Amino acid sequence: MRIVVTGATGNLGTALLRRLADEPGTTAHGISRRPPRDEPPYDIAWTPVDLSRDGAEEPLTEVFRDADAVVHLAWRIQPGHDERALYRANVAGSDRVFTAAVKAGVPHLVHMSSVGAYSPAAKDRTVDETWPTDGLPNSYYSRHKAAVEHLLDRVERDHPGLTVTRVRPGLVLQPEAAAEIKRYFLGPLVPHALFKARLPILPLPRAMVLQFVHADDVADAVARILTTKAEGAFNLVSDPVVTPQVLAEVMGARHVPIPPAVLRTAARVTWRLRLQPTSHGWVDLALTAPLLDATKAFSRLGWAPRHNSRDTLRQLLDGLGRKEGLQPSPPLAP
Numbered sequence: 161m162r163i164v165v166t167g168a169t170g171n172l173g174t175a176l177l178r179r180l181a182d183e184p185g186t187t188a189h190g191i192s193r194r195p196p197r198d199e200p201p202y203d204i205a206w207t208p209v210d211l212s213r214d215g216a217e218e219p220l221t222e223v224f225r226d227a228d229a230v231v232h233l234a235w236r237i238q239p240g241h242d243e244r245a246l247y248r249a250n251v252a253g254s255d256r257v258f259t260a261a262v263k264a265g266v267p268h269l270v271h272m273s274s275v276g277a278y279s280p281a282a283k284d285r286t287v288d289e290t291w292p293t294d295g296l297p298n299s300y301y302s303r304h305k306a307a308v309e310h311l312l313d314r315v316e317r318d319h320p321g322l323t324v325t326r327v328r329p330g331l332v333l334q335p336e337a338a339a340e341i342k343r344y345f346l347g348p349l350v351p352h353a354l355f356k357a358r359l360p361i362l363p364l365p366r367a368m369v370l371q372f373v374h375a376d377d378v379a380d381a382v383a384r385i386l387t388t389k390a391e392g393a394f395n396l397v398s399d400p401v402v403t404p405q406v407l408a409e410v411m412g413a414r415h416v417p418i419p420p421a422v423l424r425t426a427a428r429v430t431w432r433l434r435l436q437p438t439s440h441g442w443v444d445l446a447l448t449a450p451l452l453d454a455t456k457a458f459s460r461l462g463w464a465p466r467h468n469s470r471d472t473l474r475q476l477l478d479g480l481g482r483k484e485g486l487q488p489s490p491p492l493a494p
Contacts, residue, residue, distance in 0.1 A: 163386060164227045166191040166211070166257055167234030169202070169489040171337040172272060175375035176231065177201035179383045186386075189223060191234070197488035211253030212236075212245070220260035229268035229386050230261045237344045240437050243300045254308045258315050261322075268323045268389055270382060271312055275330050275371070275395075277305035281450030283369045288453045289328070289393040296448060299441035325385050329378050329396040330371035330452060333472050335479030336486045337375065339494040347436040355481035359413035364404040365420040367447045371397040374467035374475075384461040395452040398465035402473065410473050420447055 163180060167173045168190035178201045180188045189205045196202040207223045209216055211234055224230055234257070236249040254271070261269050276299065279292040295306030309326065316324050333341070342350065373396050381396050400406065408415035420443075428440035457463045467475075478484075485494030 161186045161228045161386065162189065162226060163187070163229050163231060164189045164191060164224055165231045165233060166209075167232070167272075168192055168206075169194070169196050170233060170235075170491050171334065171340060171375055172332060172378060173233050174201065174336065174486060174489060174492060175334060175379035176233070176382055177204065179376070179379035183383055183387070189227070191220070191223065192490075194490040196490060199488040202488050211256055212249040216253070216256045217260045217263070220257060221264045224260055224264035224266050227264070227266050229270060230257065230266050231270045231272070231382060231386070232257045233272045235272070237301070238437060240300075240431070240439055241434070246300060247304060250304045251307045251311070255311055258311060262315065262319055266322070268325070268386070269315070270325045270327065270385055271308065272382075273309055273326045273328045273393075274301075274305045275328060275397075275449050275452055276302040276445055277309050277328060278450050278452075280448035283367060283451055285451070286453035287450040289395055289456055291450060296441070296445055299445045300439075301441065302445050302449075323389055323391045325391050326393040327378070327382060327385070327396060328393060328452070330373050330398075332375050332378055333372055333476040334375035335475045335482075335484050337492055338476055338479030339483060339485030340492050341476070342480055343437075345438050345442070347438075349435060352481055352483050355477050359411055361416045362404065362408040362411060362413040363416045363418045363423075364407070365423055365447060366404060366417050367420060368404050368407075368423075369451065370402045370407075370446060371452060372402060372469040372472045373398045373465060374472045377463075377465040377467055380466075381457055381461060381463045384463055388461065390460060392456075394457045394461065395454045396457055396463075396465075397452045397454050398467060398469045398472065400469055401451060402469055406470065407473070410470055411477065 169192045195206040277293045279294045293309040295302035486492040
């Protein structure tokens with residue numbers, strides 16, 4: 161089985177290459193803007209393609225020919241102050257991937273969506289894969305994820321012979337991605353030493369309830385999707401749900417509840433002053449994105465996460481304290 165992976169040097173791409181290396185009879189071909197150094201798990205064939213560029217369909221179509229599946233993971237988070245650049249890479253770039261896959265006759269297309277594609281929901285229940293995917297209007301990440309879901313709707317309608325799978329995980333973490341996550345969401349003003357110290361308090365709204373899943377567990381689910389050619393949508397999360405109290409406990413701090421408006425305003429002001437890279441849209445997304453039910457992945461794929469969310473979060477925090485990354489990968493390099 162020949163699998164082509166876009167965004168193969170990123171958080172999820174790295175984990176998927178590790179997982180596919182253990183899959184008998186499977187070869188991987190990586191697509192990225194910046195090829196990595198030739199070291200495991202990156203010692204495979206590579207094609208550099210910038211998905212945001214006009215004409216990217218042509219080299220993609222050539223690489224996709226004779227592929228048994230395309231796994232589309234590529235997604236840009238920054239520059240957060242340039243939404244047009246993000247749209248070109250994420251929405252228009254995804255459209256180019258889908259167009260090339262159809263043109264090349266690829267039989268199976270797997271798209272890495274997100275909890276962020278879902279419409280808002282209360283945090284007192286979980287939702288399954290039938291929940292609407294219209295996103296959150298004031299989050300560019302959510303808007304773009306929802307827009308790509310709607311592109312896939314059209315692809316499925318126009319090409320019924322193509323097997324389409326959508327993977328919708330919670331927040332995906334691994335220690336090897338600590339340097340990337342810090343750059344994308346925390347910025348240089350947050351010192352690594354902060355994650356080695358015991359914080360006295362953690363001020364967060366009570367509604368900041370999140371779900372995490374380890375990158376290796378998501379990679380395992382994708383491998384199962386590829387081998388079984390499972391179609392449709394799959395939520396992927398691990399237990400337990402992480403409340404502010406749980407997060408404070410993991411960080412050795414005491415949770416102090418604050419109004420959502422306080423956190424939202426602080427994020428908006430500091431983002432506009434370019435003091436940190438996380439816009440207020442991310443805060444709103446964390447406060448309103450639904451909690452996911454992953455029963456379908458358990459029953460259809462036989463999938464079960466090997467890492468619980470507390471351990472996954474703790475590993476990331478340890479990685480942040482150690483300035484951990486993965487040197488051969490341009491996005492993951494410390």
